[in-house]
Structures are given as C-alpha cells and as structure tokens.
Amino acid sequence: MFVLKAIEQPVQPSAVSHVDERSAPVEISENTGLSDLTPAQLYELNQSVLNDTVADRPLIAEIVPLTALRAEYEGGSQSFVKQIDYLAGLGYKGIRRTKGDGDCFYRSLAFTYIEQILHSPDQSLAVATAESLLDSSLPMLEAAGFQRMVVEDFYDVVVNLIRQVIVPEPNGTTLTPSLLLDAFQSTEVSNYVVVFMRLLTSAQIRTDPETYAPFLFNPETGEDIPPREFCERYVEAVGKEADHVQMTALTRALQTNINVAYLDGHSEDGKVNFVEFRGSAPEENENPPVLLYRPGHYDVLEKGSAEEGSTLA
C-alpha cells in the first residue's frame, strides 16, 4: 500500500518560536530581503497568506472549467500541465474546488455521495438505500464507543439532507443541485456533515481493528499507533486530513465507490494514475465520482462543465 504524506498542515508555531528569542526580528518593508527575516517572521508571513486564501474560499465551490486549473500551472510545472491535458483528454471538463482546511477529502466525498443520490434515476430507491445504510451505522457508531447523544446531531444533518431529495421542506422545496451546494457552503451544515463522515470512518476502524491495525502509523514519526489513538488524533479531530486508510474505511462504511486521480507532477509521460476505492461491488457501467488529488489536497473532478450544471458523464 502506498501512503500519501500530509503536507497541508502548516508547521506549528511552536516549532519556530524558540528562534525568535535569539535573533531580533527585522522590520518588514518592501525592501526587506527574504534572507533578513527570522524564521518566525517568514512563518507568520506565509501563514497570513495561507489564511487569507483559505478564509476567502468557499468550503466547496461551483464547478470551474479545467482550463482554469491549467492556467494556474502554465507558468510553472509543465509536468502538471501535461497531466491536466491528459485528464481533459479523458473527458474531464471541470473541477469543483474545496477549501484546503484539512476536511477536503471528507467534504468532497460527502458532496459527491449526496449528489449521486440526487442524480439517481430512481431517487426514492437511492434515498431509501442510503437511509437504511446510515440507520444501520448507528449500532456500529455505538459499538465504537460514541454516545448516541453525541452522534445524533451530526447524523440528523446528513439524513435530513438526503431525505430532502424526495421529501419537500416546509417551504415546499426539494433538494436541487444549487441547494445542495448552498448546504455544503453553509459552515454549520457542511461541518456537521464532515464530522459525521469522520465518525463513520473512525467507527469503521475501531470496530474492525484487526483489518486496519497493520496500516496505522503516526504520520509524523512513522511509528505504529493503536487504532483508538489513531482515530482520536487523525480521524475524529476536525481539520486532520485523510490518508489512504481513512479513505478506505469511509468508502467501506458508506458502501460507496470513488476513484482518485493523482495529479502529482511525477509522471514522465503525463499520464495520471487513478486509484480505485471500492466500498461495494461495482455495478456494470458504474461511473463512480472522481476526486482529484494534488499533494495535500482533494477537489472533485467533473465530466460535466460549469454551464451544463451536471456532473453526469
């Protein structure tokens, strides 16, 4: 199994703060050379840039054409450009960006999970299947040691959203693609969905420790780590990004399938590797949602373009 290194998390301030005490901070102006700055100052400058970008970005955005992503790399890494062209050649037209807050995998996956139900040819069946699956996950969540009281609020948000595909809200509206996007852009709903995804992932690992234990290690030190501790530190905690183990566990818990396209700039011939995560037996001609991985981040890759407003191939 291959493992992705977490690089989205910024360096902790504590790692550089001791330097601060030794070298006096330099006053920063337009003429300040980068080498004159203390590591702490550089860290702060970088952080403020990152924070600004992160704060302005919606949790998950409208689809933009893949050409917009290409434009970002044109002046830079040509291997990325080649890989983007390769994806375009496969028929992918758009990208739905998610905020780089460490929750991007869970948010992307949950979004595509509900979107699939919304676009299903038999919505009632899709909703019923999802509801019964989520309902049957409650005993697993309890077996994992989560109090019902704690789980319910998060569960309710997810189930209500799925139900809204067929059951109108009091104001008469059922879920539409644009209402789904609204829901996922609202901090509260979106983050509650993310937490529920994290709890499902954690419960899947905690209740089946033999399967997962050999793959659990501390991403910082590389040492083995017991399932409970792994889940507390790297799954349940909001903002901790997902690796291969969490992705496997969540697709199994939801009995859903996804493909992940690895846009890593490392491919010599410009091809993009797709890794399949199979939580259920794939049906014939099934087109699972595709997440686009770039080092440290996940977005959603779309075959439809922004104008068509649909993600169906």
Next chain:
Amino acid sequence: MNSRSTNSSTALRRLMTEYKQLTANGSPDGMFTAGPISESDFFTWEALICGPKDTPFEGGIFAAKLTFPSDYPLSPFKMKFEPPLFHPNVYSDGTVCISILHTPGDDPTQYEHASERWSPVQSVEKVILSVISMLAEPNLESGANIDCCKLYRDNREEYVRIVKASIREQLGL
C-alpha cells in the same frame, strides 16, 4: 452566494441535550454539577466540582465557569476556576490547561503525544471527569502555573499545606 455566517442553533441543541442528560442522570458518584448560569444564555455554564477524596482538594467545592463557542462541539469550550485554583495545570487567572480542551493541532504547552484531545465526541461530562483526575494527579509535563509546578515537585508538603489552607479559607474556617 449564500450566507456563510455561523448559526449556533445546533450548538444550542447540543448544549440543551447535554444539560438534560446531566440533570437526569447526575454525574458519576455525584462528583460535580454543571448547567447554564441563566436560562437566557446557554453558552455560559457554571460547574461545581467536589475535591476528589484522598487528595489535598478533599472537602473543597470548586466553582468553574464554562464558556462555549458558537460552533461547539466542533471547537472546545473554555474552563476557568473562579476564584482561581492553586494547581500546576491551572493558570494564575484560573483558566484550566488540559489537553482534552485542545484540538490535536493546538499545542500550547507541548502535551504528550498520546494525551486525550478535544473532538466533537467529547462532552462537558468527559472534560470535567478529566479535570477531576487532573486535580488528583497534576501533569507536570504541561504545567500552566510554573511556581506551583516547582513547589509540587520540590516541596510537596508546602504545596499540600497551601491547597488545604485555601480550602479552609474558602469554607470560612
């Protein structure tokens, strides 16, 4: 675009559920009580904690204010002893410094790696139970009151004396 402001209705619902559960079931061994200070503000609670048996804190009742953020339980609450408590893991203003009230990314005093952290599956009850065991067993690795840490390490008798004296004073003895 839509509104991305934080609406705290789910936080409120969760706090009400926790409060209901605490009132209905009580705390284990009746070691503490906790609830909103006034019905008009569910985001500020008071907790009353009994000093654990066989510790210098035995016999004392300690009041703490719990302040909940609007995105609770995604973010942890803050806990402050009022009046401040003399303890290695309590800042001199009374604020409690314990790993379970910090998320894994937030490491004010370099907690041990394995220490329990905040996540939305924690609760008021779990945190207060952790604080009670912290009263019994201070964690000198992540001290908040450095003088108190030193005293605890170098002159345990004096530490015990100060704690006991403060409890007697509090009880008006």
